[in-house]
Amino acid sequence: MSEKKNGFTGKSRMRRFLSGHASEISIATALLIICVVLSFCSPYFLQIRNLKNILSYVSIAGVMSAGLTVVMLMGCMDLSQYAVMAMIGMFIASMMKQGLHPLLAIVIALLMGAAAGGVNAFTVTKMHIVPIIATIGMQLICRSIAYLSTGGIYIMVDNDIFYNIGYKEIAGLPYLVWALLITNFGLAFVLSNTAFGRKVFAVGGNAQACRLSGISVEKMRLAGYLISGITAGLAAVLCTTQVSAAYPTAGNGQEMDCTAAVFLGGLAVGGGKGSIIGTFIGVTLIAVLLNGMTLLSINAYYQVLLKGLVLIFAVYIDQVRQLRSAKKVQAG
Amino acid sequence: MEAALRMDQIYKAFPGVVAVNKVDIEVNPGETVALIGENGAGKSTLIKILSGAYKCDSGKIYIEGREISDYTPKQAIDLGISVIYQELNYLNYMTVAENILLNEFPRRKNARFLIDKKAMFARSLEIQRQVGIDYIDPASPMSRLTVGEKQLVEIAKAYARDLKVLVLDEPTSALNDRECEKLFQLMDRLRAEGKAIIYISHKLDEVLRVADRVVVMRDGKRVGSMPIAEATKDEMIRLMVGREIGEMYPIHSREFGDTLLEVEGMSNGMLKNVSFRLRRSEIIGFFGLMGSGCDEIVRALFGAMPAEKTVRVNGKPVGIRCTADAMRQGMAYVPAERKSEGLILMHSVKRNATLLRLRQLQKGIGFDKRAEESLTGEWIDRLRIKTPSTETVVESLSGGNQQKVVLAKWMMNQPEILILNDPTRGIDVGAKAEIYQLIENFCNQGLGVIIVSPEMAEVMSVADRIYVVYQGAITGEFTREEATQELIMQKAIGE
Numbered sequence: 001m002s003e004k005k006n007g008f009t010g011k012s013r014m015r016r017f018l019s020g021h022a023s024e025i026s027i028a029t030a031l032l033i034i035c036v037v038l039s040f041c042s043p044y045f046l047q048i049r050n051l052k053n054i055l056s057y058v059s060i061a062g063v064m065s066a067g068l069t070v071v072m073l074m075g076c077m078d079l080s081q082y083a084v085m086a087m088i089g090m091f092i093a094s095m096m097k098q099g100l101h102p103l104l105a106i107v108i109a110l111l112m113g114a115a116a117g118g119v120n121a122f123t124v125t126k127m128h129i130v131p132i133i134a135t136i137g138m139q140l141i142c143r144s145i146a147y148l149s150t151g152g153i154y155i156m157v158d159n160d161i162f163y164n165i166g167y168k169e170i171a172g173l174p175y176l177v178w179a180l181l182i183t184n185f186g187l188a189f190v191l192s193n194t195a196f197g198r199k200v201f202a203v204g205g206n207a208q209a210c211r212l213s214g215i216s217v218e219k220m221r222l223a224g225y226l227i228s229g230i231t232a233g234l235a236a237v238l239c240t241t242q243v244s245a246a247y248p249t250a251g252n253g254q255e256m257d258c259t260a261a262v263f264l265g266g267l268a269v270g271g272g273k274g275s276i277i278g279t280f281i282g283v284t285l286i287a288v289l290l291n292g293m294t295l296l297s298i299n300a301y302y303q304v305l306l307k308g309l310v311l312i313f314a315v316y317i318d319q320v321r322q323l324r325s326a327k328k329v330q331a332g
Numbered sequence: 333m334e335a336a337l338r339m340d341q342i343y344k345a346f347p348g349v350v351a352v353n354k355v356d357i358e359v360n361p362g363e364t365v366a367l368i369g370e371n372g373a374g375k376s377t378l379i380k381i382l383s384g385a386y387k388c389d390s391g392k393i394y395i396e397g398r399e400i401s402d403y404t405p406k407q408a409i410d411l412g413i414s415v416i417y418q419e420l421n422y423l424n425y426m427t428v429a430e431n432i433l434l435n436e437f438p439r440r441k442n443a444r445f446l447i448d449k450k451a452m453f454a455r456s457l458e459i460q461r462q463v464g465i466d467y468i469d470p471a472s473p474m475s476r477l478t479v480g481e482k483q484l485v486e487i488a489k490a491y492a493r494d495l496k497v498l499v500l501d502e503p504t505s506a507l508n509d510r511e512c513e514k515l516f517q518l519m520d521r522l523r524a525e526g527k528a529i530i531y532i533s534h535k536l537d538e539v540l541r542v543a544d545r546v547v548v549m550r551d552g553k554r555v556g557s558m559p560i561a562e563a564t565k566d567e568m569i570r571l572m573v574g575r576e577i578g579e580m581y582p583i584h585s586r587e588f589g590d591t592l593l594e595v596e597g598m599s600n601g602m603l604k605n606v607s608f609r610l611r612r613s614e615i616i617g618f619f620g621l622m623g624s625g626c627d628e629i630v631r632a633l634f635g636a637m638p639a640e641k642t643v644r645v646n647g648k649p650v651g652i653r654c655t656a657d658a659m660r661q662g663m664a665y666v667p668a669e670r671k672s673e674g675l676i677l678m679h680s681v682k683r684n685a686t687l688l689r690l691r692q693l694q695k696g697i698g699f700d701k702r703a704e705e706s707l708t709g710e711w712i713d714r715l716r717i718k719t720p721s722t723e724t725v726v727e728s729l730s731g732g733n734q735q736k737v738v739l740a741k742w743m744m745n746q747p748e749i750l751i752l753n754d755p756t757r758g759i760d761v762g763a764k765a766e767i768y769q770l771i772e773n774f775c776n777q778g779l780g781v782i783i784v785s786p787e788m789a790e791v792m793s794v795a796d797r798i799y800v801v802y803q804g805a806i807t808g809e810f811t812r813e814e815a816t817q818e819l820i821m822q823k824a825i826g827e
Binding site for chain 1: 674
């Protein structure tokens, strides 16, 4: 058996890579096909400016999806992110109006995000509320606070640092895109290269086995919600810079966008399997589709329809995959 | 007279084991037959065949002389066969009447799609009167009833559907004496009405109280049948045990070291003042019949279940409140449910095996993937795990190799005390022998091993010292030399 075990040839290594990343590869292929089709349909699509636009547009959802992936890998959910983002946006905007330094505002945004994540972790792990219910509750609460903070009116943000983040580029890419890339690749690295990351997958794969292996499932889930909250805080900054204002309706109606992207990225329902890279491709694919619809002047109301179809389709693919692998195990 | 139930030459094999081997059982109307046997003797499989949950490979079943075959559990109920399992099967938030009359609610005359509540309660009360439990309010929700009352309601529900054969599987395990007596009274009533009853129990006193005849099973075979007048406890025990031990793996004798673990006064809702000790290089075994508390003892020891206890490791008192505490004291726990508690099925051999060594494999800000690969490879060789690669998903491995992955995970953590809860469950004979060999190797390295097994033969062949557990308390302790199957069985049934 030992030669079977250690002597991998280059070919089998390649095959192993392909089969281990089947879901990422299939969604990347889908993205590529959509891009090719769109580039034929619209001459604007492949322009550098449009591509940067897409990535800037996707930065908010992309940053939060990365954090959400960590939570969902552990078999939990977070539907409060967009509302937390709106609430934090209102807070930092009003504090900056009072004279708070913009850099300090960014730090506070991240801290508030962590605090919101902590509340989610408390309701889920201590009060034992099903994650989907707990975070919908949090969503409603935060959205309400966002409205109440100004009675529903937006707050202008007028300072150079925020303006630069929202509209300027550095090293050839917009700040927004850098934030997107760093968050995604940073979290991807943590997940695949640290003990913490390995445990995230383990908890999602079998929480009971983890408990019996001395891993604190509660602490892991707390860490997950903190990460997802912090990404919501970062998204609040990005969102505020993009329009130079904070408004309480930010992200209203988009609550399921990130969840759809994560499932589209190949995350197994219930956790244990999935990747940040898959999520990143998923969130980009949705953005490209929406961008394409805009370029082709398709009625914007169809965009919501499309998101709904994507969500159902993505989870359906996971079901098909699980059924097939269950059959394979039975046959083997 | 035509037998109410006749099972003729029933045979059922699972991969690697013949669970029921040409068993005959006949129950006459108005007769109660007690079915007894050790864990794994084949009683449950036989009952599942009767209830339609399993199909037998060969053999015939007759109800009142009419052969029935290829039926589902639903059809079995329609045929008048009702099985009341240990795990009761009721709708907790519905009323007693709704439970009893489920599937045949009385309808309103002028609106057939509506339930006639008044008629429902009246009909339920009538059925309850027939079986003598009309003191239970038919409008009370099941959740308010005691376990004993719930069980009686379940029997009433079976009775409501033209009952012919009633099977009671360990019905008294959760009942107090008064509730037991209620149950026996109900059984007497049914018997007088001519119902046939199969009664499964480990409690020989009860068997003598309720049964007209005793059938003993062992190793899937029927090894004895006698009228209750001729049955004695000694004779029943003798028939139940007497298993072949010869084919099991022989564990060689070793020198034991110092005392490694002492547990005193372990108690919780299930356990009563359990105390035991373990020396280095020693294997101790816990044996008890189903539901005796063996499982709870090791779970409580490992901190996976709350219990009051005093634990000393190497003579030093230690507090164990969670599994991480137990691991810090050098304990390792291989759970009974390999798939749901031991492994992450969708992950690879490597990921499962190195789960406890992640911190040691951390190198700077990265992860030492090469060390992880070689560590896994080393243990695959040491435990001779048959897997195509370290990246193979454990779900696709055989049971024996899955169990070895669990062992590798724990042994990598260099434990001093290895707790094995039913380590060979669902594993074929060859892999079993390999697991025993590994256990022996670990012992020779100075580990202390605790093994729990529902198979008496396994405990007797592996353990140097055996603790017998009955109703949450230790009722006997035997060295390898002292232990005989009869002695152990006597203690295991509380004699």
